[in-house]
Amino acid sequence: MLDEWIRKDTGEENKISLLNSKKGRLLLVIIICIGLLALLWPPVSKPDSSPTKVAQPLASQSLEGSLKHRLQTELAAILSQIEGAGTVEVSITLDSEGLKTYATNDRDERRQIEEGGRTTIEESSTRDLAVSSGNPLLLEEKMPEILGVLIVADGADDPQVKENLTNAASTLLDISPHRVRVMPREGGQ
Numbered sequence: 001m002l003d004e005w006i007r008k009d010t011g012e013e014n015k016i017s018l019l020n021s022k023k024g025r026l027l028l029v030i031i032i033c034i035g036l037l038a039l040l041w042p043p044v045s046k047p048d049s050s051p052t053k054v055a056q057p058l059a060s061q062s063l064e065g066s067l068k069h070r071l072q073t074e075l076a077a078i079l080s081q082i083e084g085a086g087t088v089e090v091s092i093t094l095d096s097e098g099l100k101t102y103a104t105n106d107r108d109e110r111r112q113i114e115e116g117g118r119t120t121i122e123e124s125s126t127r128d129l130a131v132s133s134g135n136p137l138l139l140e141e142k143m144p145e146i147l148g149v150l151i152v153a154d155g156a157d158d159p160q161v162k163e164n165l166t167n168a169a170s171t172l173l174d175i176s177p178h179r180v181r182v183m184p185r186e187g188g189q
Contacts, residue, residue, distance in 0.1 A: 040114060067094075067098070067143070067144070068092055068094055071092050071146075071173075072090045072091065072092050075090045075092070075149070075169060075172060075173070076088045076089060076090040078168070078172065079151060079153070079165055079168055079169065080153075082161065082164050082165060082168060083161075083164075084155040084158055084160070084161040084164075085153045085154065085155045085156075085161055085164075085165060086153055086154025086155045086185075087153070087154050087185065088151060088152070088153045088154075088165075089151070089152045089153075089185075090149065090150070090151055090152075090169075091149070091150040091152075092146060092148075092149050092173075093146070093147040093148045093149075093150075094144040094145070094146060094147065095144055095145035095146070095147050096144045096145065097144055098141065098142055098143050098144040099141070099142040100138060100140075100141045100142075101138070101139045101140045101141070101142075102129055102130070102136045102137060102138055102139060103129070103130035103136075103137040103138075103139050104127050104128060104129055104130055105127070105128050105129075105130055106125065106126070106127050107125070107126040107127075107128075108123070108124070108125045108126075109122075109123070109124045109125075110122070110123050111123075146173050146175050146179070147179065148179045148180070148181070149169050149173065149175070149179060149180045149181070150181050150183065151165050151166075151169060151180065151181070151182045151183070152182075152183050152184075152185050153165060153182065153183075153184065153185060154184070154185045155184075156182050156183055156184035156185070157184045162182045165180075165182045166180045166182050169182075
């Protein structure tokens with residue numbers, strides 16, 4: 001069939017077969033090789049572009065410091081309003097700097113190559129941050145865990161004031177009361 005097609009295309013109607021000529025056999029071998037290569041070449045996997053999560057610590061220590069400072073300042077301001085507390089200072093200990101989870105686009109590719117009797121499998125994975133309006137897409141942000149609170153107050157000598165300060169701090173920060181320590185200020189009241 002190929003022989004007849006080529007003879008008609010070239011306008012040669014002679015009886016010389018294409019398969020008998022050197023040029024014809026070379027053309028046939030090339031066509032067969034291209035066909036085999038197309039059959040054996042592994043398909044490239046399509047990238048998986050569904051967003052997944054990547055957890056990363058908050059950007060810097062300054063974020064932890066500013067959060068910690070803000071919590072301490074707000075808590076001291078509120079606790080100093082409790083009757084009998086007097087001047088209040090607060091120190092908070094945080095477990096970590098928090099955690100931000102960003103969306104990512106993951107692409108996994110797998111290629112299988114067979115050469116001779118040997119099979120080689122190549123796998124590659126790419127993870128890129130998903131970006132929206134030039135900024136990474138933030139999925140969730142977890143605040144750092146509060147390990148403990150130290151409150152130093154002028155009126156902490158009074159057991160009732162001490163209990164009120166402990167209850168207020170544990171309620172405001174949503175921590176158990178055993179993580180709150182209230183101490184009297186030196187030379188207070």
